[in-house]
Amino acid sequence: MSPNKDSNSSKKYKVIFDKEGCIGAAACVASDPNNWKLQDDGKSSLKDSTEIKDQFEREITEEELQAFKDAAESCPVNVIHITEIATGKKII
Numbered sequence: 811m812s813p814n815k816d817s818n819s820s821k822k823y824k825v826i827f828d829k830e831g832c833i834g835a836a837a838c839v840a841s842d843p844n845n846w847k848l849q850d851d852g853k854s855s856l857k858d859s860t861e862i863k864d865q866f867e868r869e870i871t872e873e874e875l876q877a878f879k880d881a882a883e884s885c886p887v888n889v890i891h892i893t894e895i896a897t898g899k900k901i902i
């Protein structure tokens with residue numbers, strides 16, 4: 811029997827980081843240094859994310875949403891997006 815992957819069910823939102831458009835303004839890092847980090851290439855990176863076609867994605871819980879919303883809102887070029895997984899609704 812495979813282990814029950816219940817932990818995934820608590821992930822309600824998906825963060826999508828379009829790294830190519832990042833200009834390294836680091837507002838996201840200032841807003842949420844636990845999840846965003848400036849890299850040597852001058853762009854930001856999203857901790858614990860998976861690279862999918864030049865974008866970085868990570869599923870997050872309800873509790874994590876506010877911090878990611880704040881980071882996304884602080885980004886001057888709007889390359890951080892959040893969608894609700896169940897509905898596909900765009901949060902930001």
Ligand code: SF4
Nearest residue numbers: 832833835836838885
């Ligand atoms: S705030 Fe936006 S542009 Fe600035 S480092 Fe973060 S993702 Fe890149």
